[in-house]
Amino acid sequence: MVGLDWGTSWLVAARNIPDPEDVDKPKPRFRNQRNCYVSVNLDESVEDLLKQANMSYVRFEDEDDRVYVIGLDAMQLASMLSNANNRVDIQRPMAAGVMQGDVNAVRIVQAIASQVLKEPKEEDEVVYFSTPANPIDSDFSTTHHRGMAETALSRLGWDPRPLSEALAIVYATQPTMQTFDGDEAKLTGIGISCGAGMINVSVVYRGLETMGFSLANAYHANEGSAGDWIDRQLFNAYGHQMGSIATCTRYKEQFADFEKIPDPRTDTGVDLMDYAEAVSKTSFVNRGNKHWHFEVLASIRVWYASLLDYVITQLAKEFEERRPTIDGELPVVLAGGTSKPNGFEKLFSERLDRQRGLPFAVSGVTKAPDCMNTVALGCLAMACARGSTPE
Ligand SMILES: Nc1ncnc2c1ncn2[C@@H]1O[C@H](COP(=O)(O)OP(=O)(O)OP(=O)(O)O)[C@@H](O)[C@H]1O
Numbered sequence: 411m412v413g414l415d416w417g418t419s420w421l422v423a424a425r426n427i428p429d430p431e432d433v434d435k436p437k438p439r440f441r442n443q444r445n446c447y448v449s450v451n452l453d454e455s456v457e458d459l460l461k462q463a464n465m466s467y468v469r470f471e472d473e474d475d476r477v478y479v480i481g482l483d484a485m486q487l488a489s490m491l492s493n494a495n496n497r498v499d500i501q502r503p504m505a506a507g508v509m510q511g512d513v514n515a516v517r518i519v520q521a522i523a524s525q526v527l528k529e530p531k532e533e534d535e536v537v538y539f540s541t542p543a544n545p546i547d548s549d550f551s552t553t554h555h556r557g558m559a560e561t562a563l564s565r566l567g568w569d570p571r572p573l574s575e576a577l578a579i580v581y582a583t584q585p586t587m588q589t590f591d592g593d594e595a596k597l598t599g600i601g602i603s604c605g606a607g608m609i610n611v612s613v614v615y616r617g618l619e620t621m622g623f624s625l626a627n628a629y630h631a632n633e634g635s636a637g638d639w640i641d642r643q644l645f646n647a648y649g650h651q652m653g654s655i656a657t658c659t660r661y662k663e664q665f666a667d668f669e670k671i672p673d674p675r676t677d678t679g680v681d682l683m684d685y686a687e688a689v690s691k692t693s694f695v696n697r698g699n700k701h702w703h704f705e706v707l708a709s710i711r712v713w714y715a716s717l718l719d720y721v722i723t724q725l726a727k728e729f730e731e732r733r734p735t736i737d738g739e740l741p742v743v744l745a746g747g748t749s750k751p752n753g754f755e756k757l758f759s760e761r762l763d764r765q766r767g768l769p770f771a772v773s774g775v776t777k778a779p780d781c782m783n784t785v786a787l788g789c790l791a792m793a794c795a796r797g798s799t800p801e
């Protein structure tokens with residue numbers, strides 16, 4: 411049985427394998443791949459290059475003039491083929507949490523899924539895969555995406571079963587709530603998946619999702635949400651120096667660190683200029699200009715804070731509208747690539763404190779230990795618990 415995080419920018423598969431040191435305790439093994447591709451016109455030299463470089467690619471029988479290089483290899487190929495006169499950009503089959511328009515999107519993600527899942531170990535082996543909740547800030551539904559993901563996984567020989575992405579975080583991390591009566595409510599808390607295209611939220615009470623939604627359109631600006639939204643803000647402000655969105659993503663992933671980019675309004679004893687100077691010495695862009703890096707790093711904190719303010723406001727609004735009955739202080743668990751920077755959970759707590767009047771009490775905010783693999787781990791936990799019973 412397998413768990414699969416089917417994400418906008420990463421696919422992650424998790425399977426339990428025996429631990430030679432403790433046969434009774436299998437350990438999860440993860441396999442991941444970037445969810446992107448580059449389409450290449452096919453001629454002999456290209457095919458030779460791809461074979462020599464041992465790159466992952468797919469060909470479709472109805473298209474004999476092109477191949478699609480997938481995953482990390484696509485990113486490497488794009489930078490190899492780009493030069494001053496010709497930019498080759500990677501393409502992504504998904505945006506805002508779902509497969510989008512592109513006629514090849516489904517079969518390309520299917521090829522990437524096949525790479526991380528490998529072959530099923532038996533006919534119709536069960537795979538629990540993550541699906542986003544319907545967004546409350548956009549007018550698309552995730553039903554089509556879920557159906558197409560099921561179709562793709564069935565074609566690969568699996569028995570696919572959907573699981574809400576943020577609910578998977580709660581299954582993986584198993585938070586407990588103290589009720590006001592002094593009882594312990596297991597599997598209770600708010601899971602928040604901070605991904606690339608979406609923020610997914612699930613309010614879970616004793617293992618059951620009482621409220622679930624996603625955010626796909628931060629501030630209704632049609633610039634996406636979550637990590638992609640941060641990258642877009644970075645590009646809007648500093649695109650001239652950064653050159654491309656991909657460079658903005660790389661810069662953010664390398665340098666966003668909220669232990670080193672402190673809240674300017676609190677005296678933490680940490681000087682951002684020290685970090686800006688260190689970044690300016692190692693950065694692949696605008697090297698040496700510490701004042702520029704100071705500004706970019708401070709801006710990154712401002713955008714993360716704005717994104718979290720948006721999430722908190724929407725969560726409060728949904729809670730007010732749906733009013734689930736919760737008899738205790740809820741633990742919040744964050745996961746997903748956008749939660750990866752150091753101090754992210756502290757930043758979330760800070761923003762919660764600033765926004766008084768949340769309609770529920772929070773007992774604490776934590777980040778899942780292995781935040782890029784948490785959703786896949788939760789899907790695997792579900793597969794192990796339920797996989798042997800028919801749906
Ligand atoms: N070290 C890092 N620092 C900051 N951001 C990071 C880091 N590593 C990854 N990210 C960001 O995390 C995001 C990807 O996270 P994740 O894999 O959880 O998303 P996804 O599941 O593919 O997307 P979604 O859940 O929206 O469908 C990207 O925006 C990426 O830039």
Ligand SMILES: [Mg+2]
Pocket residue numbers: 415416417418575603604605606746785
């Ligand atoms: Mg995700």
